[in-house]
Amino acid sequence: MKTNRRIIHIDMDCFYAAVEMREHPQFAHRPLAVGGASGRGVLTTCNYPARAYGVRSAMPVFKARELCPQLIILPVRFELYRAASKKVREIFTRYTDLIEPLSLDEAYLDVSHLRRPGAEIAAEIRATILAETGLTASAGIGPNKLIAKVASDWNKPNGQCIVAPSKVDLFMRELPVRRIWGVGPKSATRLSENGIETCAQLQLKDKTWLAQEFGSFGLELYKLCRGIDERPVQANRIRKSLSNERTFSKNLESLEACQQALIRQHDEMIEDLRQSAPDRKIAKLLVKLKFSDFRRTTAEMPGQKPDLKHYQQLLREAWGRSGEPVRLLGIGVRFAESEGSSEQLELAL
Template sequence: MPAPSQPRAIIHLDMDCFYAAIEVRDRPSLRGKPVGVGGARDRRGVLTTCNYEARAFGVRSAMPTFMALQRCPNLIVLPTRFDVYRKEAGVVREIMHRFTPLVETLSLDEAYLDVTANPRPPGPLAREIRDLIFKETKLTASAGVGPNKLVAKIASEINKPNGQYEVKPEKVPEFMEPLPVRKLWGIGAVTEEKLARASVTTCGEMQRLSRPALHELFGKFGSELYDLCRGLDDRPVEPNRERKSLSTEETFGSDLTTLEQCEEKVGELFEELAAELAQKEPTRRVTKIFLKLKFSDFTRTTVERAGLLPNLGGYRQLLEEAFARTGKKIRLIGIGVRFAEIEPEVAQLPLL
């Protein structure tokens, strides 16, 4: 174990457009062409991912397929091949374990590695891991290196694709100060707007607020923001971490008052959840689906059911039940799934 005073060395590894990259690798004729994976052309669906050629047209992950085709008519949309993706993810995982047993897998294409106990510098380690991945799979990966998960995650986005960026412990304050607040976990559009009204748009500006001031603005989350904007994050890398649920939610600038408004928002949230589920947990069996509403008076209600399919019809059924419980205005809707604890089978949303 490293000495308590020794800074941690964390690598965040992110495969570049993993599913799309595999498809292009296996079909060389697709090189240089815009490719999306996940949503069929002739059915309602969402893209799980797309390559950088597609992103140049404004196409992105979790986008409805019809919208992606409007932006990029030449987009080549392919069905998912999770058996192939899982096989390649296993190769990548085995490579990471050659360097440390402390590997926390977030999805098939993303992981944290704690290499603190490795005597070699983390920057060269990350480069060697990426080189080995390319040598053995012909797929590229990007990496971020830092003293904790937060910094490593943000750093991994800087030199994508096929690059890496290292933030040394003493450089964390300098690194964090100019970052937009939206780079911090938990900050969505509504929180970002609320901070902007307080003239806070960067982490450096947030650092000028005291912990009590942030707590007054955001409650318990405000205290977390006080640390996050300074690049402080003591969460460990957890090798056996298993996600128990997956969800997405939205807080609205104006409260919703009708079932029709809520149904429209649930449809949008479902598209996001479908892409997240396909990308992060394609092999997990869903045991329950749930929906929660938060009202204008900050009370909330949650409905969850076993036996309902994780499709739009299932969530609309939950919405109708939750909406009928009260006539209050709605400020937040969230939907999600709960997973079986041990699940070797493949579970996919029946929409692609």
């Protein structure tokens, strides 16, 4: 792969839980999670001691307590996490203006214009974050966003991985298909049933076969398994929408499970609206689902108030189109066009 691009993906380690451990050092080495405290609630995230018991984000509280009875569960404190995120992003600006935040705890940085090695820059950024916030971050460095994001998960927590352009082919060939973004347990099982465990094996399949097996996602897989990603790091975009999306490590098997996840994501989105777009007029409300068979559907309605009841209505509508287990849930708003603007609004779910 010939390219001069150097992209860093920074991913904070168990961010909400890490911030709470910083605030409560007595819990630093104990299993800790952030999320709903009731038995019907779900977890937003958890620390690594909790993960050792099998506890995961988006897991119902009752299940987490069955796996880890001594689990400490703290309520979500958005103001605290946003303050930490703001500090981290300020550190990013010392190195580049080409920053594309993905969420409070991760972002892409394009450092192609800097003469220093990408790995050196990433290590310095991570050290600065630790020194100034007390939080650890992991990083992936690669020639595009896909490679950087996969690499950032390679040496977690508090580590980094670099994939040079000349090493992309080898890196992708040896990469397990389950490590590709978008490949969940069911698709990994389907690939395995066809004798496909690595990207090298997936590369032997043509577009026709992939499309037949996975629909439109199969065409994405054709490029992803080869490490192809030409998307630029998009900084300072005019926000046309705001959304909150989760891909679950374990599919949500029922409408009730989706409703529980919806409550958590709605709370986060409302806080994001209050912080980042308090004066923007809302035109539409949307819910997006991706099912276990990779089919997608979006339900939407006109409206200016992002009330939970409206999203619950949209969720029931979207769920009713399939009833299959859900691997991704997204909710969002489309902002009204500014006066005099004819641009079409798109929801970046």
